[in-house]
Amino acid sequence: MEFFIKDLNSADYEGLIYPLFYEDNGEDICDCVKSKVQKLKGSDKFKGECGEIFCIVEETEDKLQYTLLLGLGKKEELTSEGIRIAYSKALKKAKELKLSMIAVKMFNSEKICVKRRIKAIYEGMVLGDYKFDKYISDKKESSVKSIFIKAIKDEDVNKAQEALDEIDILTSSVIEARNLVNEPANILYPKELAKRAEKIGEEYGFEVDIYGKDKIEELGMHSFLEVAKGSSKSPKLIVMRYIGDVENKGDILGLVGKGLTYDSGGYSIKPTDGMVMMKSDMGGAAAVIGAMASISKMKLKTNVIAVVASCENMISEKAYKPGDIISSMAGKTIEVLNTDAEGRLTLIDAVHYIIEKEHVSKVIDLATLTGAVLVALGDTTTGVVTNNKDFYKELQNASELSGEKVWELPSFDEYKKLIKSDIADYKNIGGRNAGTITAGLFIGEFVQNKPWLHLDIAGTAWSEKDNGYLSKGGTGAGVRTLYYLAKERCE
Template identity: 65%
Template sequence: MNFLVRTGQSIEADVLVYPIFMEDALDNLSQDLKTVFEGLKSKERFKAELGQVYLFSERLQGEIKDIIFVGLGKKEELSAEKIRIALANVLKKGKELGIESIAVQAISSDKLCFKRTVKAMVEGMALANYKFDKYKTDRKEGKLKEIYILNVVEEKVEKAEKAIKEAEALVEATLCARNLVNEPANVITPKELGKKAKAIGKEAGFEVEIFDEKEIEALGMKSFLEVAKGSDNAPRFIVMRYFGDEDNKNDILGLVGKGLTYDSGGYSIKPTDGMVTMKSDMGGAAAVIGAMKAIAETKLKANVVAVVAACENMISGKAYKPGDIISSMAGKTIEVLNTDAEGRLTLIDAVHYVIEKEKATKVIDVATLTGAVLIALGNTTTGVVTNNEEFYNDLQRASELSGEKFWQLPAFDEYKKLIKSDIADLKNIGGRHAGTITAGLFIGEFVQKKPWLHLDIAGTAWADSDKDYITKGGTGAPVRTLYYLVKEKNSCCNK
């Protein structure tokens, strides 16, 4: 799907789209279209509420054209996220019509810079256009090929084209993550995930190194290997490096993605319904791979090392068991009380590695870690545990650009007591209460006081149904937020 900028109000597309505010002056509409709008409004058939779409036909310049009015809601409440939602609904209506091209009038707002507006338009439509149907034998290619953004003044054409280019890079990175999550576990094994990362790195421009099980053992990743040893599919440790800031070589962000390509729960086995979507338990890995793709392709001035401890959590005579005491790369011992609390056991070795071996100065781990975060925050918000308020504030600023939602959970010392073991240094679960917090703090025991963010995406990495620009299956969260966090904390309007 190509996005093209036009300076006039060309009507070369199959459908013309007019984004409208509830209190719009309608300066961008012809008198005929103003009359249509006022009639629809008086009959309460179109109020320009957010995401509301109305399709009709009208004669323009002597030709019958299909027209879409799409509501943007109240002008003073406009945000980039609302633009994404509105334009996603336009895209869906266009696909229903089976058309080849759409022309959308550019949105003008005092609340958002022009680049953010254009980016949001592109992101909303391109993300909503995604569908994972590669295994359907009767799948059909979509007809929609071109989307025009109209009425862009001459002096803003270059800005619009740059915004489109960045938005397309972010969309491709997000869809890359969605694809990785949506692939079944018999396709994306740990070894195959490593191959995928290597291919993506080669194309995007970042280095990828893959460690096999012998090399993982040599590194001393005992906790990771305990989880991995129950499966016939051998683990892989994936290291991705991008160095785009030569002036600050010692400033390195470490991204750590949970890479359970399948999680049966081990001997603490999940029920069947709980296992069906466990191909998505590598959503954190997919997110950091996608983020690395966007960071490298747009050549951000930053140094980032992303790591993934990829394995399966399965049952066999070799598998670890409840009651076992295991060690870790950091040397700390862990009492295993539940083999379905495995993600944190892989993450701690990955976190220790990225600090000790790659010299990361800040760390973000991204993981589909706990069902408890769904109980607390639902599927709209990612839970965050951190040891650094300034770092969390950076995340919040990035989320304002991405539209993805985050919420900080408390990390009081009282919670840390819940993961202390009587017979080892730590235990891998803290009991029924505060499960998301104690899981995060377990990982926090290995961050060596580095500024750290733990993002629990168990509720946001997977969608059970389509909604706005999110499609059923893997969502690609939080690829775009990680990108903006790395982008030197600058608004897109500053470039």
């Protein structure tokens, strides 16, 4: 599906997506649809609510011409996220009608600049068109091949094209992340994830180093290795580097993604229903790989290094057990109370590595870490634990641009007491209460007072159904927010 900034005659396309606000009732509406809109609104069959669609079909000399009236709601309430959702619905309707060439009439907005409007339209339609059908024999290709955005003011054409170029790279990076999450665990295991990261690095322009078990042992990543040793698949430490600001090499943003390509729960085994989708337990890894792709392809003037400690959490005679006391790269000891709280054990070594060996200035870790975050925030919002309010504000600003919602959770000292062990430095679970907070704070004990954000994407990295521009399966959560955070750092 290709996008173009171009005005066309109606004879050149099959369908027109015509946006209308709730209050539109004749003004600024072209004559070809004005009377129809007035009649529809008078009959309450189309009000212009955000995401509402009404299809008008007209017969020309040689074909049918479709006009999809697309509601955008009230002008003062319009958001980029509302645009994404509305246009994803319009794209689905166009596919249902088997349209091939579509024109999209641009709308005016004093609230949202032309670049943000273009980006939101593109994201809604491209990401809404995504489907993971790699393993389906009889694939059904999308009918929509070309989309033309028309009625762009002459002075805005260059801005619109810049927006298209940027958002094309960003959505491609999100799709890379979605594809990684959607791959089954028998195909995508640590070695294969490392290969995919290398391939994406070559395509998008960032450096990738892969370290195997011997190097991981040499580094002293004991906590990571304890989780990995129950599997016959060898662990991999994936290190990705992008240096776009050579004059400030000491200022480096560090990204750490949870890379459990499969999580059985270990000896604290999950029920079958809980294991089925555990191929998605590397959603954090997919997010940082996708973010590195967009950051490097856009050649942002900033420095970013990402690390993924990838392994499987399985059961065997070698697997670690509840009650074990294990060490870590930082030298701190952990009492293992639950082997299904394994992600945080891999993350603490990855966090320590990225600080000690890659010398990052700030750290963000992303992980499908706790079921508790779903209970607290559902599947629409990412829970955040942080030690730095200013850094969190950067995340909030990036979140507003991406539309990916975040919410800061408290990190009071009382919560930290819950992860203290009587027989080791820490225990890997803090009990039933405040599970997302204590999991985050456990990782926070290893960040050495660096500005740090922990993003629990267990609720947002996977969608159980098609929902707007989020298709069923992996969502690529975090990619766009990380990109905008990195971009804002260099502007």
